[in-house]
Amino acid sequence: MNLLAVSINHHTAPVELREALYLGIEDIKNLAGEAKGKLFSEGLVLCTCNRTEFYGIPVDKNLSYFDVQNFVIEKKATHKINPEHFQSFMSREAVKHLFRVITGIDSLLIGDNQIFKQVKDSFIVSEEMGFSGFLMKRVFDAATIVGKRSITETEIGEGAVTVSYAAVQLIEKILSTLNKKSALVIGAGETGEIAAKHLQDRGIGTLAITNRTIEKAEKLAQSLKSKIIPFSNFKEHLHEYDIVISATSAPDLILTKDDVKKAMKKRNSASLVLMDIAIPRDIDPETKNLDYVFYHDIDSLNIIVEQNLSKRKSEIPKVEKIIEEELDNFFNWYNSLQAAPTIKNLRDYFETVRAEEVGKNKNKFSSDDQEKLEIVTKRIINKILHHPTIELRKSAESGDNGPESATRLGVLRELFGIDNHKPDEEKK
Amino acid sequence: MIKFIDFLNILLPFFYVITFGIYSYDFMKGKKELANSKRLFLFITLLFHAIYLITRTIYFGHPPITNVFEIFTVLAFAVSFSYFVLELVTDIRGTGPFIIIISILFQIISTIEIEHIVAVKDVLKSNLLGVHVFSALVGYSGITISAVYGFLYLMLYKEIKLNQFGLIFNRLPSLEILEKLSFSSAIIGFVLLTIAIIIGIIWLPQAFPDFSYADPKLIGTSIVWILYGIGILSKLLGKWRGKKVVILSIVGFIIAILSTMLTNFLSLSFHSFY
Numbered sequence: 001m002n003l004l005a006v007s008i009n010h011h012t013a014p015v016e017l018r019e020a021l022y023l024g025i026e027d028i029k030n031l032a033g034e035a036k037g038k039l040f041s042e043g044l045v046l047c048t049c050n051r052t053e054f055y056g057i058p059v060d061k062n063l064s065y066f067d068v069q070n071f072v073i074e075k076k077a078t079h080k081i082n083p084e085h086f087q088s089f090m091s092r093e094a095v096k097h098l099f100r101v102i103t104g105i106d107s108l109l110i111g112d113n114q115i116f117k118q119v120k121d122s123f124i125v126s127e128e129m130g131f132s133g134f135l136m137k138r139v140f141d142a143a144t145i146v147g148k149r150s151i152t153e154t155e156i157g158e159g160a161v162t163v164s165y166a167a168v169q170l171i172e173k174i175l176s177t178l179n180k181k182s183a184l185v186i187g188a189g190e191t192g193e194i195a196a197k198h199l200q201d202r203g204i205g206t207l208a209i210t211n212r213t214i215e216k217a218e219k220l221a222q223s224l225k226s227k228i229i230p231f232s233n234f235k236e237h238l239h240e241y242d243i244v245i246s247a248t249s250a251p252d253l254i255l256t257k258d259d260v261k262k263a264m265k266k267r268n269s270a271s272l273v274l275m276d277i278a279i280p281r282d283i284d285p286e287t288k289n290l291d292y293v294f295y296h297d298i299d300s301l302n303i304i305v306e307q308n309l310s311k312r313k314s315e316i317p318k319v320e321k322i323i324e325e326e327l328d329n330f331f332n333w334y335n336s337l338q339a340a341p342t343i344k345n346l347r348d349y350f351e352t353v354r355a356e357e358v359g360k361n362k363n364k365f366s367s368d369d370q371e372k373l374e375i376v377t378k379r380i381i382n383k384i385l386h387h388p389t390i391e392l393r394k395s396a397e398s399g400d401n402g403p404e405s406a407t408r409l410g411v412l413r414e415l416f417g418i419d420n421h422k423p424d425e426e427k428k
Numbered sequence: 429m430i431k432f433i434d435f436l437n438i439l440l441p442f443f444y445v446i447t448f449g450i451y452s453y454d455f456m457k458g459k460k461e462l463a464n465s466k467r468l469f470l471f472i473t474l475l476f477h478a479i480y481l482i483t484r485t486i487y488f489g490h491p492p493i494t495n496v497f498e499i500f501t502v503l504a505f506a507v508s509f510s511y512f513v514l515e516l517v518t519d520i521r522g523t524g525p526f527i528i529i530i531s532i533l534f535q536i537i538s539t540i541e542i543e544h545i546v547a548v549k550d551v552l553k554s555n556l557l558g559v560h561v562f563s564a565l566v567g568y569s570g571i572t573i574s575a576v577y578g579f580l581y582l583m584l585y586k587e588i589k590l591n592q593f594g595l596i597f598n599r600l601p602s603l604e605i606l607e608k609l610s611f612s613s614a615i616i617g618f619v620l621l622t623i624a625i626i627i628g629i630i631w632l633p634q635a636f637p638d639f640s641y642a643d644p645k646l647i648g649t650s651i652v653w654i655l656y657g658i659g660i661l662s663k664l665l666g667k668w669r670g671k672k673v674v675i676l677s678i679v680g681f682i683i684a685i686l687s688t689m690l691t692n693f694l695s696l697s698f699h700s701f702y
Contacts, residue, residue, distance in 0.1 A: 173603070268669075292671075294588060
């Protein structure tokens, strides 16, 4: 299979270049449109924060991945891209690379949960553009199987690997039924926003935002449909919340041990979770010495993140095993697209159907007629298969195993369900 | 039938140990594929235990509550059965090994020491005694489970406070759930102990001529009952929570065990049947 893959990713290129190469949906459509016919007969363009990749079946046998690299360099001439920024793959290695990408083991954040959907979305775009043909669809189907197997059979995507998600994981180890709990997010910056979204995804009962600049708080509160507490008097409301996540850029502490002590008194010592994900810290670390106050800062959350990352790393060999298994399956299927085995399988299939039907009905005929029945039905099958066999032999003799021939054979196998319906002797 | 009873008696500790092994392996490894098979194994163990208790009752002509080692096997069954129901109702599966190990201890002692007693005192064949002992045993299994969950609560509380995110952190349910489980089991234990005590106070003085209010078991159970009463009331009134309640539950459990041991092994009272 002459699938080509070219990738610029976090292994090969600095973040500035990856940012510059980031492609929006319209860019992807334009590039795919240009690549179609010129470079590839069918293909896929994948772009995430950390990778921009091109996959495709070349239109010309002589086309190599250098041509694809040149195509990218030409299109993004304003950026200083050179050949060292590329990873290039061919045939089995190209399929393997896609499998590695979809499982997240090639991601910057190992086991990244987003990548599966991102690859899926890229295929949808490719299909919409008419850029995804018979072979690419099979590659995608195989990649989907690999992605799903790695999720269900391994723990590659388990556990929080970002600080804000680790905060939510920790909260869930202290409190249950989050839908009956209330949370206050201090700081409406990016970190605060992510934490607030995670809480909302987990079904938090009441969510409130407070921020020194009220406009920013209002904007975030509007998008999350949450309450706003004025920053000037948020301490007076502290006792109303079971969870406080602080992520401001304040240079000094904004919550002292005394503030928390007062709140705990009003709460009648009901558990209070304080997540300080700001640098420098917003909440006095001494609060952790108060009973039923669960104070955690970036350092303690990083312990969880590191533990989960190392657990995910230990799952990589299992994922690689799945990848190898599915690569074998995929190439077994692909190799079956040779003309000679297809002719044999097609004839075997027809013969099986014929023999089954004759076997079921031959008692309805006299013993003399039974022999004739065999001869007549065999003749019918031979006549039906004569023309397709001639055409397939032509393919076999010309040694043409290009994408068109593979597609033709693949469609034939699919139409007759040959891959699913194997003759008895093969089953044995 | 006696051979069958003996065979089951020897078999039961193995069943509990194997079930404990599966639950512990699942706890250590966190494999999803064992989630249902471990429950099935616990069910099979309980089924064999129930068959053992029933055949024993039929063969000896009285329920196995006439001496401390018979009571231990019933207690082993009651603890694991209560956990099984709890696991089915709450679908919280990570705490099994901590409960099943209690059943193992009770069952091993019972298997080694239990004897074939056919003739028992008439007083021990009373139906009221059956209700008294049954409610006391389920009550004790309630406070046992409450103490185990209380202990797990304290371990998880400590791990979270000290930023130690190990196995306990990864496998146990949340602190709030552990507290709820401990408290609910304590309430069930308290209610049943109350029933056992009421029956005891009404019926025991009539049944036993040597009945005394200074009986160590009676005093021990009363202290346990008062402790749990204080804990439950304080929690319901919102005065106590978390650590305080679970520590009280653990202390109550220890006193209950000590009073049982003192009563039965030192043969100080009418409560000691063996």
